[in-house]
Amino acid sequence: MTRIAVIGGGRIGEALIAGLLESGRASKDLVVVEPVPARAELLADRFGIRATGVVADAAKSADLIVIAVKPHDVDGVLTELGKAELGDDRDQVLLSLAAGIPTLRFEAKLPAGFPVVRAMPNTPMLVGQGISAIAPGRYARKEQLALVTEVLQSVGKVVTVAESQLDAVTAVSGSGPAYFFLVVEAMIDAAVGLGLARDVAAQLVAQTMLGSAALLEESGQSAAELRAGVTSPAGTTAAAVRELERAGVRSAFYEALNAAKRRSVELGATPD
Known part of the structure; x- marks a missing residue:
């Protein structure tokens, strides 16, 4: 079995661990x-796994090393990884979620030729509905990319992109849940302003979003086609969409x- 070290026990690291265990990974690994x-x-x-505060201790015996820390903590982790004698007797790969x-940046601090895969996940992975975009570094092989894909599929869907596109992916799906929640928040506040109780408004908006996402995924139609299907000429939806467009x-x-x-x-x- 593949041994996996998750460096970072925050929400993302915890979600990945939970997903891996639910998908059949053994806690001992x-x-x-x-x-x-x-x-x-x-x-x-909570998970029946080993926990340590020492990066090198966890990384030296891992096949897959997952970096699940904030960007400003990455250099400190890389310094600690330098103490682990990576790649000496194991076929290892590093997956960065930072x-x-x-x-x-990782390849420069790791042993020469060490394989790195960069990924951009998002927070719906906390409920197994995330989407991660992955991009291989210079030395990552196809089988290592396949391993990373399998691991991230335990918490959602996976797409592969060129690394040059990952900053755009970050803007779209990485930060995307915040935009979604902001729209939900605004709709609930507007519904309350129209006279609905907040709990009723919240339920109406949340289920509308959930159902609309499912319809988009399962119908085979584009968002533009589905929107047009709801927007009757001179109807209520048309009036609302006109205001949204006017607001830019x-x-x-x-x-x-x-x-x-x-x-x-x-x-x-x-x-610097």
């Missing part, structure tokens, strides 16, 4: 690195995603 003792103990008890950090909803989303992409590029810049 997983280890999590978490520096906060109370959090490490909680994860060990936003914005290019594979070159399309340009607002374009500018928002552009800002997120620029920030992703900034996060990946080599520090």
Whole structure:
């Protein structure tokens, strides 16, 4: 069995561990690195896996090393990985879930030729409905990319893109749940303003979003086609859509995603 070390015991790391166990991975093949003792103990008890605060201890015996920390913590993790004597007697690969950090940054700090795969997941992986975009570094082989795909499929869907596209992916699906929740929040507030009770409004909006997403996925029609199907000439939906267009909803989303992409590029810049 493939041994997997998850470095970072936050929400993303925990979600990945839960997904791996639910998909049939054995708890003995997983280890999590978490520096906060109370959090490490909680994860060990909850999942029946080994927890440690030492990066090198977990990484040296792992086939797949998953970096699930914030971007500003990556360099510290790489320094600790330098103590693990990676690649000496194992066919290892590193999977980074850290936003914005290019594979070159990892390859420069790891042993020569060490394979790296970069991924951009999103938070719906917490309920097994995430989508991750993956991009191989210079040394990652097809079978290692297949392993990473299998691992991330335990928490959702996976697409493969060129690494040059990952900053755009970050802006779209990585940050996308926040845009969705903002729209939901705005619709609920508007519904309350129209006289609906907040709990009723929340249920109406949430189920409408859930059902619409399912319809989009299962119907085979595009979003534009489905929207047109709801929008009767001179009807209520047409009146609402006209106001959204007048408010510049399309340009607002374009500018928002552009800002997120620029920030992703900034996060990946080599520090001075």
